[in-house]
Amino acid sequence: MQSLSGRSKVVVKKEMTLAERMYLPAILGGVMITLRHFFKRKTTIKYPEKKREFSAIWRGHHVLKRDEKGAERCTACGLCAVSCPAEAITMTSGERKKGEEHLYREEKYAVTYEINMLRCIFCGLCEEACPKEAIFLTDRLVSTDYGRDGFIYGKDKLVEPVDKRIDVTKRQTPAVLEFKKHKEFSHNK
Amino acid sequence: MAKVTIDGIEIEVADGTTILQAARQIGGEIVPPAMCYYSTLKNSGGKCRACLVKVAAGSAKDPRPMPKLVPSCITTVQDGMVVENITNPTVLETRKGVVEFLLLNHPLDCPICDQAGECDLQNFAYNHGVSKTRYEEERRTFEQHDIGDKIKLHMNRCILCYRCTYVADQLTDNRVHGVLNRGDHAEISTYIEKAIDNEFSGNMIDVCPVGALTDKTFRFKQRVWFTKPLDAHRDCPKCSGKVVLWTKGNDVLRVTARKDQYNEVKEFICNECRYDHKDMNDWVIEGPRHIERGSVISQNHYEKIDLVKLKADVERQLKFQEGKRLNEANNTPA
Numbered sequence: 059m060q061s062l063s064g065r066s067k068v069v070v071k072k073e074m075t076l077a078e079r080m081y082l083p084a085i086l087g088g089v090m091i092t093l094r095h096f097f098k099r100k101t102t103i104k105y106p107e108k109k110r111e112f113s114a115i116w117r118g119h120h121v122l123k124r125d126e127k128g129a130e131r132c133t134a135c136g137l138c139a140v141s142c143p144a145e146a147i148t149m150t151s152g153e154r155k156k157g158e159e160h161l162y163r164e165e166k167y168a169v170t171y172e173i174n175m176l177r178c179i180f181c182g183l184c185e186e187a188c189p190k191e192a193i194f195l196t197d198r199l200v201s202t203d204y205g206r207d208g209f210i211y212g213k214d215k216l217v218e219p220v221d222k223r224i225d226v227t228k229r230q231t232p233a234v235l236e237f238k239k240h241k242e243f244s245h246n247k
Numbered sequence: 248m249a250k251v252t253i254d255g256i257e258i259e260v261a262d263g264t265t266i267l268q269a270a271r272q273i274g275g276e277i278v279p280p281a282m283c284y285y286s287t288l289k290n291s292g293g294k295c296r297a298c299l300v301k302v303a304a305g306s307a308k309d310p311r312p313m314p315k316l317v318p319s320c321i322t323t324v325q326d327g328m329v330v331e332n333i334t335n336p337t338v339l340e341t342r343k344g345v346v347e348f349l350l351l352n353h354p355l356d357c358p359i360c361d362q363a364g365e366c367d368l369q370n371f372a373y374n375h376g377v378s379k380t381r382y383e384e385e386r387r388t389f390e391q392h393d394i395g396d397k398i399k400l401h402m403n404r405c406i407l408c409y410r411c412t413y414v415a416d417q418l419t420d421n422r423v424h425g426v427l428n429r430g431d432h433a434e435i436s437t438y439i440e441k442a443i444d445n446e447f448s449g450n451m452i453d454v455c456p457v458g459a460l461t462d463k464t465f466r467f468k469q470r471v472w473f474t475k476p477l478d479a480h481r482d483c484p485k486c487s488g489k490v491v492l493w494t495k496g497n498d499v500l501r502v503t504a505r506k507d508q509y510n511e512v513k514e515f516i517c518n519e520c521r522y523d524h525k526d527m528n529d530w531v532i533e534g535p536r537h538i539e540r541g542s543v544i545s546q547n548h549y550e551k552i553d554l555v556k557l558k559a560d561v562e563r564q565l566k567f568q569e570g571k572r573l574n575e576a577n578n579t580p581a
Contacts, residue, residue: 135359151467151469
């Protein structure tokens with residue numbers, strides 16, 4: 059009977075030679091593959107001594123930026139949290155008091171801001187949603203740990219230190235950089 | 248009775264109805280947006296120019312078109328009137344201009360503003376505006392005021408729709424606030440920041456289309472779209488007691504009156520309901536509040552689906568689609 063799919067193979071019982079019965083061609087074939095890999099370029103690197111180059115737009119450990127005067131840019135608008143597909147971001151907001159203008163840029167600020175790094179999938183949607191250029195993903199790695207507790211990153215780990223700024227200029231598109239040149243827009247003041 | 252045609256749809260309405268009300272009786276996309284008109288407040292409307300429409304034929308007796316676009320919220324219909332709203336490219340173009348004017352002095356501080364997510368101006372600008380501004384001058388700024396101990400006034404955000412002054416006029420007995428100065432300097436104010444302690448004064452928060460008047464007890468507590476709106480009621484001797492609770496977990500963060508599909512309150516609530524009963528046990532919960540699918544508040548919001556209502560809604564939409572006749576100019580994206 060003819061097969062419907064036409065893909066069936068007719069199995070023939072073929073007598074194996076002595077060498078084949080001793081698995082010699084099969085073993086030699088395997089050895090050849092192993093030998094070939096000795097001379098190929100290695101796909102792994104020796105990690106702690108040698109580090110791979112990061113892409114300019116690598117999405118790692120988040121940073122909450124400060125402005126030129128050192129005030130926090132984040133206003134706790136919640137757009138990052140609402141855009142987050144993993145629901146990793148939570149925050150509470152508060153009102154800036156008189157005399158705190160050097161600490162917070164706008165009249166509302168994030169009292170707490172937490173990212174659960176176990177939930178985070180580093181998609182970068184928070185960065186895209188942010189209207190205040192406050193949150194960026196950087197080329198720093200989130201370190202591993204044995205416990206789970208340390209993975210909820212608060213403001214202490216996210217906000218950049220005033221004296222040790224984190225450079226994110228590589229992440230900004232030419233369109234953004236062009237926009238920033240226009241000082242007449244209130245956004246850039 | 249007067250027969251009017253709005254965007255090709257004919258409807259018979261009572262004499263003295265405005266074009267906007269007639270359009271609302273038809274419903275759907277052809278309803279002009281309104282920022283200052285408020286159906287439950289007398290004399291409101293005619294200020295923001297958001298609802299401008301083209302009258303292509305004045306009436307059956309005098310079928311000449313009206314020379315300029317007219318505000319639909321204060322123009323009454325006449326028999327045989329032909330109105331063009333979304334079918335007229337000039338109207339759509341003008342609306343972009345209106346958005347630009349309304350946003351001239353608006354601070355655009357939506358990330359801070361408590362109204363964001365349920366703001367009429369945000370929706371209006373999003374649906375009808377352009378994303379760029381040509382305005383380069385300094386924006387007009389005012390100091391923030393407290394109106395009483397429960398209401399915060401951000402005059403910067405105000406679009407001078409006068410809705411709140413109508414609330415003060417019509418709902419409360421002692422009018423203590425109004426609009427001072429003229430033109431660019433006009434601002435809402437109370438005399439020497441006199442506290443407003445009328446029982447219904449809190450309603451000016453609900454009628455405010457922007458974030459100019461916000462609830463101080465809810466100030467910066469939570470973004471609206473992270474709260475869960477619930478329909479609830481209680482026995483209140485002063486008002487109907489029908490409210491919306493905006494909750495997070497078991498906490499009632501804010502109490503507002505119920506707004507209809509045009510963001511208008513039909514039954515105003517008293518200050519006691521609004522401010523003093525922030526406890527779940529004070530209220531009889533009816534169920535989740537219906538939130539429009541397009542609203543940001545609808546994310547993670549679940550409500551029981553009323554199948555009968557849904558079916559009626561789908562049928563109404565289909566009927567609307569059949570009756571809809573758009574000319575070529577509007578079919579191509581602008």
